[in-house]
Amino acid sequence: xxxxxxxxxxxxxxxxxxxxxxxxxxxxxxxxxxxxxxxxxxxxxxxxxxxxxxxxxxxxxxxxxxxxxxxxxxxxxxxxxxxxxxxxxxxxxxxxxxxxxxxxxxxxxxxxxxxxxxxxxxxxxxxxxxxxxxxxxxxxxxxxxxxxxxxxxxxxxxxxxxxxxxxxxxxxxxxxxxxxxxxxxxxxxxxxxxxxxxxxxxxxxxxxxxxxxxxxxxxxxxxxxxxxxxxxxxxxxxxxxxxxxxxxxxxxxxxxxxxxxxxxxxxxxxxxxxxxxxxxxxxxxxxxxxxxxxxxxxxxxxxxxxxxxxxxxxxxxxxxxxxxxxxxxxxxxxxxxxxxxxxxxxxxxxxxxxxxxxxxxxxxxx
Ligand code: SF4
Numbered sequence: 027x028x029x030x031x032x033x034x035x036x037x038x039x040x041x042x043x044x045x046x047x048x049x050x051x052x053x054x055x056x057x058x059x060x061x062x063x064x065x066x067x068x069x070x071x072x073x074x075x076x077x078x079x080x081x082x083x084x085x086x087x088x089x090x091x092x093x094x095x096x097x098x099x100x101x102x103x104x105x106x107x108x109x110x111x112x113x114x115x116x117x118x119x120x121x122x123x124x125x126x127x128x129x130x131x132x133x134x135x136x137x138x139x140x141x142x143x144x145x146x147x148x149x150x151x152x153x154x155x156x157x158x159x160x161x162x163x164x165x166x167x168x169x170x171x172x173x174x175x176x177x178x179x180x181x182x183x184x185x186x187x188x189x190x191x192x193x194x195x196x197x198x199x200x201x202x203x204x205x206x207x208x209x210x211x212x213x214x215x216x217x218x219x220x221x222x223x224x225x226x227x228x229x230x231x232x233x234x235x236x237x238x239x240x241x242x243x244x245x246x247x248x249x250x251x252x253x254x255x256x257x258x259x260x261x262x263x264x265x266x267x268x269x270x271x272x273x274x275x276x277x278x279x280x281x282x283x284x285x286x287x288x289x290x291x292x293x294x295x296x297x298x299x300x301x302x303x304x305x306x307x308x309x310x311x312x313x314x315x316x317x318x319x320x321x322x323x324x325x326x327x328x329x330x331x332x333x334x335x336x337x338x339x340x341x342x343x344x345x346x347x348x349x350x351x352x353x354x355x356x357x358x359x360x361x362x363x364x365x366x367x368x369x370x371x372x373x374x375x376x377x378x379x380x381x382x383x384x385x386x387x388x389x390x391x392x
Pocket of ligand 1: 172173217218223229233234235236241
C-alpha cells in the first residue's frame with residue numbers, strides 16, 4: 027500500500043482543486059446529481075452553460091419530474107448521449123412517486139435509479155453528503171492506471187475489479203467529498219489524456235508509469251474494432267410557406283424522443299418515397315453535401331435533400347408525430363429538442379429562406 031496517496035492528493039486539492047464550480051456554490055444532492063449526469067462523457071467547460079440553463083428551468087426534483095420529456099430534451103440538445111436526459115427525467119419521476127421528492131440516501135437505492143451506476147452513485151453521495159464511497163470515472167481510472175501500470179482494458183470485469191480495489195483502498199475516512207473531487211480534478215487538470223504534467227502532480231514520486239516514462243502507455247485502450255459507417259438521406263421537405271416537415275423520433279434508440287427530419291435509405295427513389303409516405307409531389311429537389319456525424323460506436327453519413335413540395339395543404343398525418351415547422355425565429359415553436367446535426371441543417375435552411383425573401387423584396391423595388 028502507498029500510504030501517502032490520499033493525503034498527497036488532499037494537500038494538492040487544498041492548493042489547486044476546483045471549489046467554485048456552479049454546482050459547488052450551493053451544494054445539494056439535486057445539484058450534484060444533475061451535474062454528475064451532465065459530466066458523464068462531457069467536459070466541465072462544456073457542461074457549465076447547459077447546467078445553468080437547466081437549473082433555471084428545473085430548479086428542483088419536482089420541476090424536473092413534472093416537466094414534459096420534450097422540454098427536458100430541448101435543454102439537452104447539443105450535449106449528446108440523450109439517454110442521459112431521458113433517464114434523468116424518469117429518475118426524477120421515481121423520486122417524486124416512490125420517495126416523496128427526497129433523493130434516496132442509501133447507495134443501493136441510488137444505483138436502482140435509471141442512468142446511475144456505482145461510480146455516479148458514489149460521486150453523488152460523497153460529494154453532496156460526504157458519505158464514504160469510492161468513485162471510478164474516466165479521470166480517476168486514468169490516474170490509477172498510470173499510478174499502478176494496470177494492464178488490461180477496464181471493460182473486462184477482472185481488470186475493472188482491480189480498479190475498484192485500488193479506488194476503495196485509497197478513499198479516506200475523512201474528507202471524502204474533497205478527496206473524490208480532487209481525484210477528478212487531478213485526472214482532468216494534471217494527469218491528462220495526452221501530455222500529463224507529471225512535474226505538477228502530487229503523486230509523481232511514487233507513480234509507476236512516471237518512473238518508467240510510460241505515461242502514454244496507460245490506461246490500455248479498448249481493443250480495436252473496425253468503425254462502422256452507416257448512411258442515410260435526410261429529407262428537408264419544404265412547402266411554399268417555407269415550413270419544413272419534422273418528425274419526432276421514437277422514445278428509445280438514437281436521438282430517442284428528439285425532433286428530426288424524415289429519413290430514407292441511400293438508394294431510395296426520393297420522388298416515390300415522398301409520394302408514398304407523405305402524399306406530396308416534389309417540385310424541385312436539391313442535394314446538399316454529405317455531412318458526417320460520429321456516435322460512440324459508428325459514423326453516420328447524412329446526405330441532406332431539400333425538396334420543395336407542391337401541396338401546401340398537408341396530407342401528413344399527425345399520428346406520425348409529424349408537423350410543419352417554421353424556421354423563422356419569431357414563429358419557432360420553442361421547447362423542441364433537435365439533435366445537433368438536424369439543428370444545423372434547419373439553421374442553414376433558415377438562412378436560405380431569409381436570403382430568398384430578401385431577394386424577393388429587392389426585386390419588388392427594382
Ligand atoms: S505522475 Fe504523471 S502519470 Fe503519474 S499520476 Fe501523476 S500526472 Fe499521472
